[in-house]
Amino acid sequence: MLNIVSVAVMICLPLLIYFGYKEGIEPRFIAFALLLFYGIRSGIFKKKSLRSILKSKQLYVVGSIILFFGIVIALNRATFFLYIPAFVNLGLLLSFGSTLFLGPPIIETFARRQVKKISAEEIHYCRNLTVLWSLFFLLNGTVSVIIALKDNMEYWVIYNGFISYILIGLFFAVEMTYRYWRFRNYGTTIIDSFYKRIFKEKHK
Numbered sequence: 001m002l003n004i005v006s007v008a009v010m011i012c013l014p015l016l017i018y019f020g021y022k023e024g025i026e027p028r029f030i031a032f033a034l035l036l037f038y039g040i041r042s043g044i045f046k047k048k049s050l051r052s053i054l055k056s057k058q059l060y061v062v063g064s065i066i067l068f069f070g071i072v073i074a075l076n077r078a079t080f081f082l083y084i085p086a087f088v089n090l091g092l093l094l095s096f097g098s099t100l101f102l103g104p105p106i107i108e109t110f111a112r113r114q115v116k117k118i119s120a121e122e123i124h125y126c127r128n129l130t131v132l133w134s135l136f137f138l139l140n141g142t143v144s145v146i147i148a149l150k151d152n153m154e155y156w157v158i159y160n161g162f163i164s165y166i167l168i169g170l171f172f173a174v175e176m177t178y179r180y181w182r183f184r185n186y187g188t189t190i191i192d193s194f195y196k197r198i199f200k201e202k203h204k
Contacts, residue, residue, distance in 0.1 A: 014161035031072035082148035089141030105130035
């Protein structure tokens with residue numbers, strides 16, 4: 001349930017910030033609520049979770065988030081919220097892009113969790129797809145920064161709360177349909193079963 005709520009909050013974050021701003025809620029209170037929610041979600045209030053965070057690379061992420069919201073709380077300026085989508089895209093860009101050099105590409109990791117075996121052609125495809133997603137996050141983050149610099153909350157929420165998600169959904173749906181059509185390599189999920197009925201599995 002906590003995971004579902006966390007995903008819902010992340011998706012609705014631009015809308016939550018926008019309506020909080022329109023209702024006249026001080027930015028520091030919004031920032032404090034988001035920071036508290038993040039702390040509960042990540043389990044940093046638990047001794048075991050805190051110890052694991054301190055010993056891992058996640059410490060840099062947690063530290064950056066605490067620093068960002070700490071600045072918002074101290075300065076009490078809503079303008080900083082406009083750059084959250086850009087930071088999210090930067091984080092995703094680094095997560096996806098770094099695997100191209102450190103390996104294996106993150107899409108290949110996802111693929112190996114979904115199916116039993118993947119071919120050399122699929123491995124090459126996964127690498128190219130990781131590159132495409134990295135470029136998408138770079139472009140999406142750049143647009144988010146440009147809109148944030150305009151300091152217009154209406155434009156910001158329209159793009160980051162709607163258009164950005166539509167672009168991600170279209171990219172994901174088109175790519176997934178093409179991938180199932182091309183490789184016909186299926187796992188055991190509901191989505192795999194759906195596409196398996198449409199695109200018959202290739203005989204090996």
